[in-house]
Amino acid sequence: MSTTVDEMSRRTGAMSSAELSGERESRATVGDVTVANPRMVCRDVDVWYGAKQAIKGVSLDIGKNEVVSMIGPSGCGKSTFLRCLNRMNDTIDGCRVTGSIQLDGQDIYDKGLDPVPLRAQVGMVFQKPNPFPKSIYENVAYGARIHGLTNNKAELDELVSASLQKAGLWNEVKDRLDQPGTGLSGGQQQRLCIARTIAVSPEVILMDEPCSALDPIATAIIEELIDELRANYSIAIVTHSMQQAARVSQRTAYFHLGDLIEVGETNQIFTNPKHRLTEDYITGRFG
Amino acid sequence: MNNARAAGAPPQRTIDIVNASLKRRYAKERRFRLLGLGAVVLGLLFVALLFADIVGKGYTAFQQTYIQLPVTFDASVIDPEGALDPETLRRANYAALIRKAQREVFPEVTARRDTRALGSMISVGASSHLRDMVLADPDLIGTTKEVWLLADDDIDMLVKGHIDRTLPESERRVKDQTLGWVERLESEGRIEKRFNTIFFTHGTSREPELAGIAGALMGSFYTLALTLLFSFPIGVGAALYLEEFAPKNRWTDLIEVNINNLAAVPSIVFGLLGLAVFIGIFGVPRSTPLIAALVLSLMTLPTIIIASRAALKSVPPSIREAALGVGASPLQTQLHHVLPLAMPGMLTGTIIGMAQALGETAPLLMIGMIAFIVDIPSGFTSPSTVLPVQIFLWADSPERAFVERTSAAIMVLLAFLILMNLTAVLLRRRFERRW
Ligand SMILES: Nc1ncnc2c1ncn2[C@@H]1O[C@H](COP(=O)(O)OP(=O)(O)OP(=O)(O)O)[C@@H](O)[C@H]1O
Numbered sequence A: 001m002s003t004t005v006d007e008m009s010r011r012t013g014a015m016s017s018a019e020l021s022g023e024r025e026s027r028a029t030v031g032d033v034t035v036a037n038p039r040m041v042c043r044d045v046d047v048w049y050g051a052k053q054a055i056k057g058v059s060l061d062i063g064k065n066e067v068v069s070m071i072g073p074s075g076c077g078k079s080t081f082l083r084c085l086n087r088m089n090d091t092i093d094g095c096r097v098t099g100s101i102q103l104d105g106q107d108i109y110d111k112g113l114d115p116v117p118l119r120a121q122v123g124m125v126f127q128k129p130n131p132f133p134k135s136i137y138e139n140v141a142y143g144a145r146i147h148g149l150t151n152n153k154a155e156l157d158e159l160v161s162a163s164l165q166k167a168g169l170w171n172e173v174k175d176r177l178d179q180p181g182t183g184l185s186g187g188q189q190q191r192l193c194i195a196r197t198i199a200v201s202p203e204v205i206l207m208d209e210p211c212s213a214l215d216p217i218a219t220a221i222i223e224e225l226i227d228e229l230r231a232n233y234s235i236a237i238v239t240h241s242m243q244q245a246a247r248v249s250q251r252t253a254y255f256h257l258g259d260l261i262e263v264g265e266t267n268q269i270f271t272n273p274k275h276r277l278t279e280d281y282i283t284g285r286f287g
Numbered sequence B: 001m002n003n004a005r006a007a008g009a010p011p012q013r014t015i016d017i018v019n020a021s022l023k024r025r026y027a028k029e030r031r032f033r034l035l036g037l038g039a040v041v042l043g044l045l046f047v048a049l050l051f052a053d054i055v056g057k058g059y060t061a062f063q064q065t066y067i068q069l070p071v072t073f074d075a076s077v078i079d080p081e082g083a084l085d086p087e088t089l090r091r092a093n094y095a096a097l098i099r100k101a102q103r104e105v106f107p108e109v110t111a112r113r114d115t116r117a118l119g120s121m122i123s124v125g126a127s128s129h130l131r132d133m134v135l136a137d138p139d140l141i142g143t144t145k146e147v148w149l150l151a152d153d154d155i156d157m158l159v160k161g162h163i164d165r166t167l168p169e170s171e172r173r174v175k176d177q178t179l180g181w182v183e184r185l186e187s188e189g190r191i192e193k194r195f196n197t198i199f200f201t202h203g204t205s206r207e208p209e210l211a212g213i214a215g216a217l218m219g220s221f222y223t224l225a226l227t228l229l230f231s232f233p234i235g236v237g238a239a240l241y242l243e244e245f246a247p248k249n250r251w252t253d254l255i256e257v258n259i260n261n262l263a264a265v266p267s268i269v270f271g272l273l274g275l276a277v278f279i280g281i282f283g284v285p286r287s288t289p290l291i292a293a294l295v296l297s298l299m300t301l302p303t304i305i306i307a308s309r310a311a312l313k314s315v316p317p318s319i320r321e322a323a324l325g326v327g328a329s330p331l332q333t334q335l336h337h338v339l340p341l342a343m344p345g346m347l348t349g350t351i352i353g354m355a356q357a358l359g360e361t362a363p364l365l366m367i368g369m370i371a372f373i374v375d376i377p378s379g380f381t382s383p384s385t386v387l388p389v390q391i392f393l394w395a396d397s398p399e400r401a402f403v404e405r406t407s408a409a410i411m412v413l414l415a416f417l418i419l420m421n422l423t424a425v426l427l428r429r430r431f432e433r434r435w
């Protein structure tokens, strides 16, 4: 996998000339990684899959009431970094995370910290839709059920329908809530997973390409939802659509082969990138 | 192909290249299919042969020969005092009634040796049948009634045609004299073959006509129930822990290797272990379903653990991530999502293990299940035997009548195995889910 990425970058004209001529550009992050009002603070995060380093010394803040978008070529470590933020990488054998990641000043990799409440607080929409092989209703209700968020069936019904509505799926599934979530189409599954995540009202939401299988209308609904959620929560979203990043996010982070190359106001990144790699990427010369 | 193109050879369309090799590919496929079909047919042939042999030998055991005699329930023999005391009724000499009834049918037989031969035509169990009749209905005393009495196994074999009537007397188990009596009874309609209920309601016996599989069947039932109770929770729990919770290090590797080894250990070793540890150290009573279940649980555990781990491995990790992602604890993730998906595989493994346990003989010989036990076991700690051991014991008996009973018992065992495997298939269907 890594070789393909390397090869790819070598083949790309702009990169290879720079690297071959020895003027290797600095991989230190350009731009200010900090925010005035941080929710999550990541410092010098390294992630290893066995002997392979997937994230190299990344520092980044995620502020209150803001949407941070993460962009970058495929395989550059966006998902890996996102999964560090709610310790989802714990489930992968051989995955090692160093550095510090704090949520509201508390180190989430602290030995004594319980990842279960952390994940209720930092919710995640995965890159591949992964509904439970249970009913649509059960999919959305599950989180609320295990955390005891509702007191009775009526409240739970209400929560399920509200979550599905927010995810723009309600009209398509309201007549078949008892059918398996795995029987939905790819895009419907993606929205089901979004509904499942927002049903537990996490305060930080990590979204890994939440609209990759959605049509423009459904995408607009999700983007509206993100905008709405921002009023109370913090959101980190990985996307391959630069238009989407420009539409929904306040800040943008550009990743490249495990390095965080540049961070800045979304406007600035797309109109006036400071690093050449960022510029290559957003102008379409790479990726 | 690419090279040829690059070298500027006449352009060849991909479809032509594909077509050229198509014939060879299909021929290969046909050969493979024929090979597979051949293997399946061969396998089925052997199974059919096995079944035909067993059924051919055993189906007659489901019938039993009875002889009709006019029995007079003589009050002077059964109840001389006329008090109808159950104890007296129970102790009365019913064999005498049978002898008397036979004398009536064969008045010409008087010599002592001949009357004894005549008496041996009727099973020794017949008198207890008469006793039960009287105990159930004391009004019978003093009356005469035609009663169908259980025939001795030699007569049974003769009537069923397992003893060749044309052989010279010296080579035949049934003598000419008896043969004559049987033929006379047959012509009078006093011999009949009926469904053999004794086979299903009695424990074993030295007399083939009184031997049944009820004892062994109940023993097997109690043993299997306990084995399931022990091995399923432990096996699934161990698999769950090893697969999902245990740290992956040298110790767990060592445990994995050992579990795989245990699955290949000859079953008799488990019997020796049971004898040394459970009986020797813990003093578990021998010859009981309890000790059998302990030993068989040890034997089936590796099978269940290996199958369960494979089932857990096949659950896609994305399901675990989904559950953990909404904040489920690891145990909740397992119980709510992983376990239901792994259940079909676990159940299949368990039922295979149970089927193995049902058919196991060797380790049970070590722990006293081979004892001759007539009573039908009434619980987990009452002495008993199990079906395969019963088959082993009967197959060892010299009487011709035990041959058909052996085959019949095998048929019952096979029926249960098929039933269990059918359950496995149905359970799989029931629990199977798409994802
Ligand atoms: N479970 C894993 N085991 C080993 N290596 C992994 C694993 N997951 C990811 N990687 C490697 O880590 C690097 C970053 O992967 P990651 O999934 O974070 O990329 P990404 O930026 O999300 O890509 P995409 O846009 O295609 O989703 C890749 O080189 C990948 O091969």
Ligand SMILES: [Mg+2]
Pocket (backbone or CB within 6 Å): A078, A079, A080, A127, A208
């Ligand atoms: Mg990704």
